[in-house]
Amino acid sequence: MLVVQDVGKKYGDFTALHNINLQFGNGIFGLLAPNGAGKTTLIKMLVTLISPTTGDIFYQGQPIKMLGQSYREQVGYLPQHFGYYKHSTPKQYLSYLAALEGMDKQTVASRIDEVLDMVALSDVKNKKMRKFSGGMIQRVGIAQALLSDPKIIVLDEPTAGLDPKERARFRHMLSELARNRIIIISTHIVSDIESIANEIIMIKNNVISYKDSVTNICATLSGKVFETTMTYEDFIEFRKSYVTLAEKQEQGKMIVRFVADEIAESFWKSVEPQLEDVFLVEYAHENTSGGNK
Structure with a gap:
């Protein structure tokens, strides 16, 4: 269980998030809000890139700030923009990340083959990424998030650049993985999560406006x-x-x-009513031209 308790984040006088309370068990959770609403701030706190100004985040009953590296080893993270060396191959790139994470050398090769197969890149695992399309690069990013077989998978705008077929494959893969993992997907693309999320979380005015099933959220506009x-x-x-x-x-x-x-x-x-209807009504008067805080 991953628990966010009374969490807030301020940057000087600017409040990015206020009094956030959430619980995540195994399953898929869609974090849905327009750009600038605080999605990325919450995600960065969940993966320990930044710390809350107030409150705490707990994993299995322990504060993640106390768990340190043992918690981070349980987390697979795909940021909105991830770095890679364009002259390396997916296999080389993942091997490098595995070495940084201290993964077992005896199992790394087979695990790399496994995750590249999951994202349908097995046939190009030895090709330089400088020739890859944006969608292929994004699939490499998804593969690196899955590499260490994490118990918590956090994905920030994971379907950027994916075509409809790749998006469908991605949704199917996540549904399989979610049976024994916590998967949190941050997006502003409703169709990415409407059919697979166990719960949808919406942030508005720095606080949680919805945390419920798609069915119950849509019923608010019945x-x-x-x-x-x-x-x-x-x-x-x-x-x-x-x-x-x-x-x-x-x-x-x-x-x-x-x-x-x-x-x-x-x-x-x-x-x-559909989930996108609720999204459009909820944020009808929001200024969504801000950054990703």
């Missing part, structure tokens, strides 16, 4: 999400009064998905 068809001119006026969630043009008309609290008009069609 009976409030609609679709209707209108002209483009009517749509321009319509969106001044309603939070629009999606729109598309079809046969000269606008099909609009939106949220409304009042009694539905007869020409509105009630639809099932």
Whole structure:
């Protein structure tokens, strides 16, 4: 069990996070918020890159600051931007990281082959990474996070650069791994986690706004999400009064998905709310142009 207890983080007068309380057991947890909301700050505290200003983080009942290296050995981490030497091969890169981590030399080669197979890079394990696409590099990053067979896997924007097929493979892999591990995925891409996360965590105004299952979070908008068809001119006026969630043009008309609290008009069609609907409503008035604190 990984427990975040009364954790806050300040940078001078700026409060990045305030009074965060979370518990993580085995499974997949989606940390969902726009850029600048505090996702990366929380992740960096979980992997001990920075320390909380207030509160503590505990693993198996012990403060991680006291566990030190023994805790870090249990953590696999993929940062949003990770460093690599472009003239090395995936096998060389992972061998280097294994040596830094002091992994057993007798098992390193087989483990490297195993994780490269998991991310579908076995056929290029001896090719220089300077020729790799962005998606292939990202898969190398995922492989390094899995290398030491960690009990806690923390991934910051892990699907950046992956194509739809690679994303599907990634989701399947995480579902398999999550049976006996804690997996925390920080992202602002709802589709990456909607179908696989046991719980979704949303951060707003430096605090936790949601920590629940996808089903329960979506139920908060039950009976409030609609679709209707209108002209483009009517749509321009319509969106001044309603939070629009999606729109598309079809046969000269606008099909609009939106949220409304009042009694539905007869020409509105009630639809099932999705996680992205909640995300858009929750952050409708947020300024998401900030950094990653």
